[in-house]
Amino acid sequence: MTQPQPQDTSLTVDLGDSGAGGAVGELIAKLVADRVASKLAGQDSTLWGPAAESEASIRLSWTTLHKTSRPLIGEIDALREELRGEGVDRVVLAGMGGSSLAPEVITATEGVPLTVLDTTDPGQVGDALAGDLDRTVIVVSSKSGGTVETDSHRRIFAKAFTEAGIDPGRRIVVVTDPGSPLAELAESEGYRKLFLADPNVGGRYSALTAFGLVPAGLAGADVARLLDQAAAAAGELSVDSDGNPGLRLAAALGAAHEAGAEKVVLANSDTGSPETLTGFGDWAEQLIAESTGKQGTGLLPVVVEGPDSPGFADADSDATTVAIGPRVSTADLAVRGPLGGQFLLWEYATAVIGRLLGINPFDQPDVEAAKNAARSLLDEPESLGGEQEPSTVDGPVEVFASAGVSGDGGLGDVLQEFLRTVPEHGYVAVQAYLDRLDDASATLLRGELAKRCGVQVTFGWGPRFLHSTGQYHKGGHQNGVFLQITGAADNDIEVPDRPYTLATLQLAQALGDGAVLREHGRPVLRLHLTDRAAGLAEIVRALQELQT
Template identity: 80%
Template sequence: MADDMGDGRAIRVVIGDAELGSGAAALLDELVNEKVASRLAAQDATLWGPDAEAEASIRLSWTTLYTTSRPLIGQIENLRAELRAEGVDRVVLAGMGGSSLAPEVIAATEGVPLTVLDTTDPGQVADALAGDLRRTVLVVSSKSGGTVETDSHRRIFAKAFADAGIDAARRIVVVTDPGSPLAELAEAEGYRKVFLADPHVGGRYSALTAFGLVPAGLAGADVARLLDQAAAAADVLSADDADNPALTLAAALGAAHAAGAEKVVLTNTDAGVPGTLTGFGDWAEQLIAESTGKQGTGLLPVVVEKPDAPGFADAGSGATPVAIGPLAGGATVATGGPLGGQFLLWEYATAVVGRLLGINPFDQPDVEAAKRAARSLLDDPDQLGSGSPPSTVDGPVEIHASAGATGDGGLTEVLRDFLDTVPERGYVAVQAYLDRLDDASAALLRSELARVTGVQTTFGWGPRFLHSTGQYHKGGHQNGIFLQVTGAHERDLEVPGRPYTLGTLQLAQALGDGDVLREHGRPVLRLHLTDRAAGLAEIIRAVQDLRV
């Protein structure tokens, strides 16, 4: 990451569209007059109304983390030095949602290696296990410790360490909330180190807590500089004036939503420039979707590959293209500045957008529904089986059609029927319950579907997206249709001490989420790949054939 000036005004927001700027100006004046920025910095829990006050009162410590997280710096440096002295220099992170997305973008932006496990795909987990365990430390990161994916990873790695003759307790580091079941387990098991995070910070606002800093810092990122960057931005972001970048961004997004632009399309426009924020859209995606997507409203983040990708320059009136970097590629809003400052910028702006939309930006009332559905399937193996029988089969692709797809004809016709169900101003969500490394070509489906349909299209790796856009899918604007892609496993992994394998858990998560989406009246089509590589190629071919 390139060195940045200490001036907090290095954080900047530019509105490049005159009409949007006019609408934002009125909201900006309102926010300034109501002293929203300084009240937020003072952790005023009344900003979002009486219904949100109780939750907000225990979720606002993120505004001062650039100060309160300072003691972590020395602890992280000391542990990293100890580990390296023992020949341990490979960091694997087991975490979901805010516990994985922030450290991943910090490590990627800094260019330091961090293996992130936020998957239940047995092949991807097996690949992580295949690394040199004698050089490996596992960071288990969860506010509660009850996150099923993270607990599964902990169990699998603990056994692998033991099988390799390695003291597992010395190779497991925990990040959790004080008094959590995971904290109690860590003490009972004698794990190497327990970092206790601020319990008054929600997961998606936790980038500058131990959840973001510990894994990235152990991997070699300069987390002190990250806090310096946030501190430099704090005074500007808490100021009640029209030059406040957070208020400007919130006003722009709020005005766009009021005008019908309920989607925010995000991309980096400075790729290749030193200091580029690598993967920042994936972090912002969770923050925006979980914070705003509820009560039938919200902003749907759509992360695209580059400024000329389908859905950005041609975003249309239903979406606001936002550049992370210079105002380019058709963007109407751009944000700039160093990573630590941008974390704080987007957290401030998202919280303020919650006020503008009249919702509580700190709860996630619909996330638990998919978890309950998955648990129900795991508790009834006969019900789970291998899923319902396919409607039809097209080569290596089993087609599981439901509402919105007839199942008649080949794959192209099924997709055509399914995509015809997109409502006006709706969106397509591609959900790939696959290996995001070995099956990376699945991500091509986003741009191909967006190009063919002209419809805003999101892409998420399952179950990663369940802790991110999953809230919006059930609680936000109900105009999405959902394409699930699942796949056969060449190998599966037992979860020690649990009556299921990773592959079984992965399928239960897909089927459970699909059931919840159908209960919300949304069309769901599941394509199961009996051969992953061949099946993905067949789906992409079928999508391209839709042009004919």
């Protein structure tokens, strides 16, 4: 276990030029007068109005997790020591959304290894299987207990363990809600350990529950220190004061949204520092998008590579730029503090933003649509192959055009035509249904597009973004256009006792989400790579040759 180091646990929200004056100051004063901070800390479910009260009443236990999660520490430490005593020190996590993003940030920030499977890409899953199974334990995390991606990973690893002569029951650890199908399965199959999470915490607020702490702790992260940091933050965040960092952050983002800044651009400003919160933007992205993106409103999080990246350094009036770390000249806001404190800060602020926007920050009414569409395609797998013929083929790239894009000409012409469909103050979402390790060069597409199209550009790995920004895409401001990237799978993987492979599931998820986006009237362009490396290079080349 990593040894604790003395550190500053305070939170700082630097409002920059806006200070606490004007609209921001008025909002802070109103929140203080309404005692929003203390009511939230006291789990008052009336804060978001009568329509949200029922949901909110069973979603507010995250405010006390710095206390209630303490008993987990001993359980995690004991299991880790048991496993290491058996020579098992490689931890694989199968989970989606809140079940994977928090553990990934925790372990990456602390520099301890964790293999995260939040994908249906057969190449990425195959690489995880190729690791040393003799040393491997898999943590299967699902709040509902029925997440299709996670269930597929469990089945695949159970079969691999069996074929390697390893008892899968000894190598599978489960994190889920009480009474879920996965909890019942863990009991009936005799899995190594079943951790039951607090059912009164939603997935995206679950960083400090068993979902965040178990895989991170088993991998070697100091989860006790994380809870200490959150405990220190809880005191600051529960006070009805104009110095409350949660109220300051919520008011700044809420006032900016009211003025037309419907996007929040996040960049790590202390990369390379020992205090760097590695990957924090990816976790915050899910929290903000899924909590606020509904009823035609919300904040679209845009995670960029750094404060000098396209989209941050040149952000327009439709975006608020936030540095995670020290203040930089290109940032409107700067937020500093240790990871445990930042988890709680952003949760508080996001819940308060929900009140300011007049929406329920604890539901996700549009997430199921894409899942249902994918299930329908899996029920009729023949429809996947005959979905349509490509409108054009440019080398290793097959083009499947959408409304508003003819698909005529070469790849560059198609991309130019596609970008003309972006409305003023709209955004482009790049959705890469690929291997985020072997196909990591796909991330270059965000910056290349942002340099050329004059609007904010997001990047998401499919299907993991379906559990985060997928809610905003369908429920938030309807001004996005969507560039899907899919790719041929060289080595597919069967899902045991299921009538589909991982590649089939991955394609169904892409096509299903695309169909739902089109139903919302949004342009969708799919580029299918018959050769992934060559195809990505061809797309980057075409973008670099675009006329701006």
